[in-house]
Amino acid sequence: MITILTPTYNRRHLLERLYISLKKQSSLDFEWLIIDDGSTDDTFELIDDFTKESIIRIRYFFKANGGKHTALNIGFEKAKGKWLMVVDSDDYLLTDCVGRLEKVISELEDPFVSISFLRQYDNGEIIGQQFSLNEGTYIDNMELGVSGDKADLFRTDIVRNFRFPEYRNETFMAESPLFLYVSQIGVTKFINFSGHVTE
Numbered sequence: 001m002i003t004i005l006t007p008t009y010n011r012r013h014l015l016e017r018l019y020i021s022l023k024k025q026s027s028l029d030f031e032w033l034i035i036d037d038g039s040t041d042d043t044f045e046l047i048d049d050f051t052k053e054s055i056i057r058i059r060y061f062f063k064a065n066g067g068k069h070t071a072l073n074i075g076f077e078k079a080k081g082k083w084l085m086v087v088d089s090d091d092y093l094l095t096d097c098v099g100r101l102e103k104v105i106s107e108l109e110d111p112f113v114s115i116s117f118l119r120q121y122d123n124g125e126i127i128g129q130q131f132s133l134n135e136g137t138y139i140d141n142m143e144l145g146v147s148g149d150k151a152d153l154f155r156t157d158i159v160r161n162f163r164f165p166e167y168r169n170e171t172f173m174a175e176s177p178l179f180l181y182v183s184q185i186g187v188t189k190f191i192n193f194s195g196h197v198t199e
Contacts, residue, residue: 115152
């Protein structure tokens with residue numbers, strides 16, 4: 001099973017689009033784990049309505065506002081899936097995304113720590129460049145100058161041992177420490193398909 005982890009803060013107006021994309025997935029073998037970073041816009045009531053539909057597995061946790069990185073830290077602890085993918089509240093997935101990732105996972109012969117694939121804009125344009133490596137580390141990829149945000153599926157047992165540092169009154173932290181950490185642990189599979197849409 002895959003955990004789709006969504007940290008959110010006052011994004012009630014965007015979450016329905018993501019939810020619609022999740023319940024339309026060709027495979028529903030995933031959980032949607034939502035970490036609410038102190039929203040004040042009735043996010044809980046919306047997620048409660050989604051949960052009552054009983055179409056997909058949804059788990060919701062509320063915390064005091066501390067920034068996306070602090071919500072991710074909690075999500076890494078709470079995830080139940082063997083693999084974990086972060087999908088922001090203003091993004092959504094193409095309908096075959098989970099199914100295609102499951103196929104990739106089933107065909108992996110080596111103990112990869114993550115799978116990285118392409119993102120696209122709403123108009124279908126791929127963000128940045130395609131991968132020139134089939135496998136390697138995130139650092140290898142950076143050194144080759146591959147640009148643009150990518151989508152990533154991490155082994156949960158790997159990210160569960162990682163924590164973003166948390167500082168009082170600091171609500172922003174780049175996600176690069178996570179990719180550096182994962183690069184030190186093992187090898188990533190790079191795949192040139194897109195299933196993750198971002199604004």
